[in-house]
Amino acid sequence: MDPADWEIIKSTPLFGAMASQTAEQLVGSSQPRFYDKGVALFHQGAPATAFFIVLDGWVKIYRTTPDGLEVVLHVFRQGETFAEAAIFLGGRYPASAETVTPSRLLKVDGETFRSRIEERPVLAMSMLASASYQLKFLVEQIEQIKVRSAPQRIADFIVRMTRVRQGPAVIELPFEKGLLANRLGMKPESLSRALQQLRARGVSVERGTVKIVDVRQLLDFVEYANEDDE
Amino acid sequence: MDPADWEIIKSTPLFGAMASQTAEQLVGSSQPRFYDKGVALFHQGAPATAFFIVLDGWVKIYRTTPDGLEVVLHVFRQGETFAEAAIFLGGRYPASAETVTPSRLLKVDGETFRSRIEERPVLAMSMLASASYQLKFLVEQIEQIKVRSAPQRIADFIVRMTRVRQGPAVIELPFEKGLLANRLGMKPESLSRALQQLRARGVSVERGTVKIVDVRQLLDFVEYANEDDE
DNA sequence: GCTGTCGCTTGTCGGAAATCAAGCTGTAGC
DNA sequence: GCTACAGCTTGATTTCCGACAAGCGACAGC
Numbered sequence: 001m002d003p004a005d006w007e008i009i010k011s012t013p014l015f016g017a018m019a020s021q022t023a024e025q026l027v028g029s030s031q032p033r034f035y036d037k038g039v040a041l042f043h044q045g046a047p048a049t050a051f052f053i054v055l056d057g058w059v060k061i062y063r064t065t066p067d068g069l070e071v072v073l074h075v076f077r078q079g080e081t082f083a084e085a086a087i088f089l090g091g092r093y094p095a096s097a098e099t100v101t102p103s104r105l106l107k108v109d110g111e112t113f114r115s116r117i118e119e120r121p122v123l124a125m126s127m128l129a130s131a132s133y134q135l136k137f138l139v140e141q142i143e144q145i146k147v148r149s150a151p152q153r154i155a156d157f158i159v160r161m162t163r164v165r166q167g168p169a170v171i172e173l174p175f176e177k178g179l180l181a182n183r184l185g186m187k188p189e190s191l192s193r194a195l196q197q198l199r200a201r202g203v204s205v206e207r208g209t210v211k212i213v214d215v216r217q218l219l220d221f222v223e224y225a226n227e228d229d230e
Numbered sequence: 231m232d233p234a235d236w237e238i239i240k241s242t243p244l245f246g247a248m249a250s251q252t253a254e255q256l257v258g259s260s261q262p263r264f265y266d267k268g269v270a271l272f273h274q275g276a277p278a279t280a281f282f283i284v285l286d287g288w289v290k291i292y293r294t295t296p297d298g299l300e301v302v303l304h305v306f307r308q309g310e311t312f313a314e315a316a317i318f319l320g321g322r323y324p325a326s327a328e329t330v331t332p333s334r335l336l337k338v339d340g341e342t343f344r345s346r347i348e349e350r351p352v353l354a355m356s357m358l359a360s361a362s363y364q365l366k367f368l369v370e371q372i373e374q375i376k377v378r379s380a381p382q383r384i385a386d387f388i389v390r391m392t393r394v395r396q397g398p399a400v401i402e403l404p405f406e407k408g409l410l411a412n413r414l415g416m417k418p419e420s421l422s423r424a425l426q427q428l429r430a431r432g433v434s435v436e437r438g439t440v441k442i443v444d445v446r447q448l449l450d451f452v453e454y455a456n457e458d459d460e
Numbered sequence: 461g462c463t464g465t466c467g468c469t470t471g472t473c474g475g476a477a478a479t480c481a482a483g484c485t486g487t488a489g490c
Numbered sequence: 491g492c493t494a495c496a497g498c499t500t501g502a503t504t505t506c507c508g509a510c511a512a513g514c515g516a517c518a519g520c
Contacts, residue, residue: 063373066453071373085362088355094366117351124347124354125318131361132315136324138368143293143301145375146415150507177468185376190507192469207516223296380477407498420477422499437486 005032008055009106011079014130015053018122026116026123027053032106041097041105042083048093050107051084057103058175060183063095072182074137075100075175085131087114100175145185148222150194153184156222158203158210166216173208235262238285239336241309244360245283248352256346256353257283262336271327271335272313278323280337281314287333288405290413293325302412304367305330305405315361317344330405375415378452380424383414386452388433388440396446403438 009015015023032055035041041052044063052059054076061082062072073095076082086093087110099105117123144153157180161171173180181191195205201221202213212218239245245253262285265271271282274293282289284306291312292302303325306312316323317340329335347353374383387410391401403410411421425435431451432443442448 063369065373065377069377071376073369073372085358085365088358088362094369114355117354119351121348121351121354124351124358125344128315128318128354128357128361131358131365132318135315135361135365135368138365138372139293139303139324142303142368142372142375143295145372146301147295147299187508188468189470189509193507196469417478418498419479419500423477426499 001032005055005106008079009053012053012081012130013133014081014084014126017126017129022120022123026113027106027108029112030107030109032104035099035103035105037099037102039099041099042093044093044096046093048083048086048091048110050110051081051087051113052097053081053106053108054078055104055106057099057101057105059097059103059105060100060179061095061097062182070182072179073141075179075183077174081130084127085134100179150184150186150190151197152222153186154191154194155198155201155203155218157184158212159215159218159222162212162215164212164215165219167214169212169215171210171212173210231262235285235336238309239283242283242311242360243363244311244314244356247356247359252350252353256343257336257338259342260337260339262334265329265333265335267329267332269329271329272323274323274326276323278313278316278321278340280340281311281317281343282327283311283336283338284308285334285336287329287331287335289327289333289335290330290409291325291327292412300412302409304371305409305413307404311360314357315364330409380414380416380420381427382452383416384421384424385428385431385433385448387414388442389445389448389452392442392445394442394445395449397444399442399445401440401442403440 006020009023009027010020015026035057041059042048056078058075058077059082060072060075062070064070074082083093083097091110117127144156148156158171161174162169177191178188181188184191186194195203198218202217204211236250239253239257240250245256265287271289272278286308288305288307289312290302290305292300294300304312313323313327321340347357374386378386388401391404392399407421408418411418414421416424425433428448432447434441
């Protein structure tokens with residue numbers, strides 16, 4: 001496997017804490033694979049046989065409601081792992097996954113991973129850290145949906161896309177706006193209108209490119225002091 | 231500790247799978263404690279030193295937003311554990327907890343728990359199962375908020391309060407309606423009105439008592455085939 | 461170059477829930 | 491018993507977002 005890939009793997013919450021050789025043992029046998037856009041990786045309710053590491057591209061996690069609606073829970077990117085907690089919950093995926101851009105993913109077998117954990121308790125700690133990280137993410141998302149307006153949710157998403165914390169910034173929207181709208185819990189039309197409203201706060205959008213006059217101003221808008229973050 | 235308490239502890243996803251003596255080792259030193267209504271157990275952002283098992287009463291988990299709003303994530307009851315995943319995430323609670331009725335809780339020290347896990351990998355598996363259970367719960371809650379109407383969310387909550395799956399049922403609302411409204415992501419006024427609407431579907435409310443003419447009818451209303459639930 | 465399609469935007473309308481505000485009811489305290 | 495208050499309901503109004511529909515622009519295929 002490419003050394004650059006190892007860098008990515010080591011940057012995940014799951015593998016970052018463990019010794020390199022431990023990580024190699026776990027994923028060593030599996031090779032990265034290319035996936036086209038729109039490839040289904042697994043479906044909700046199916047037996048959870050593996051989890052994934054994103055080396056490149058974007059992968060959406062979503063649920064399909066009884067009446068056929070799609071609810072996007074998260075869109076994972078490079079350096080993130082997903083479905084790693086699923087292999088413990090009665091062995092079933094609670095949601096579905098699909099690539100939204102051409103992607104390169106590393107698929108890790110759940111069974112071997114599970115048996116490794118039984119041998120090495122340190123692994124379990126990594127796993128738990130990773131699971132609670134996901135937990136925190138979902139908890140924050142619920143807060144977002146419940147108390148933030150549509151423009152605030154978008155502003156929050158945008159400022160999370162950049163490391164800049166003051167002054168101007170330019171970011172690229174990584175995937176289609178329709179998907180972004182779903183991820184943020186709204187319709188594409190609402191996303192469009194909400195972006196309009198953000199113009200008054202120094203945000204201009206041209207195709208997939210977003211220009212921000214002053215990031216701080218946006219941060220004020222989403223009221224994210226985020227004292228409890230790190 | 232009371233044998234009945236052990237029954238409760240063994241009924242949790244966390245302790246249910248492990249050997250009795252293992253569970254005893256873990257919680258053995260700590261004794262159940264009574265708490266008044268409205269007692270703060272921990273605050274979001276604080277170092278996570280312990281987690282809890284509910285033996286009696288109800289405990290709300292909530293987040294306080296920068297502008298002072300309270301967002302209730304869940305209200306835990308007898309036979310549920312909470313904050314057990316928190317002791318792994320950089321050791322900080324992602325939310326706050328407070329009793330909403332007089333309660334009896336068992337507080338388990340996180341440090342000893344963590345060191346036990348390092349000795350016994352099986353424990354880690356229980357822990358992971360429990361964490362992924364919470365994960366699934368949150369995932370479902372996001373789906374609820376995004377796609378269900380207020381009356382549907384209430385109907386769902388109500389039918390989950392009873393084991394009855396057809397015919398009539400009577401249930402007691404376990405805590406104040408204001409709290410229930412928050413938990414369901416709406417205002418108390420909306421809860422009141424939504425309950426009105428449910429009268430047309432055979433639901434009558436008198437004080438804290440809810441009478442249902444036909445549970446099946448409600449289940450149809452929330453469209454919960456729940457194939458993946460079992 | 462034309463045309464069809466897809467993703468996105470814009471407009472209008474309607475409905476669900478929030479907001480503001482008033483009343484109602486049971487309970488605790490004096 | 492009376493009062494005060496908290497929890498709940500009810501009413502009127504506003505706001506936000508979704509539904510539906512039309513139009514625009516980019517891009518692929520012929």
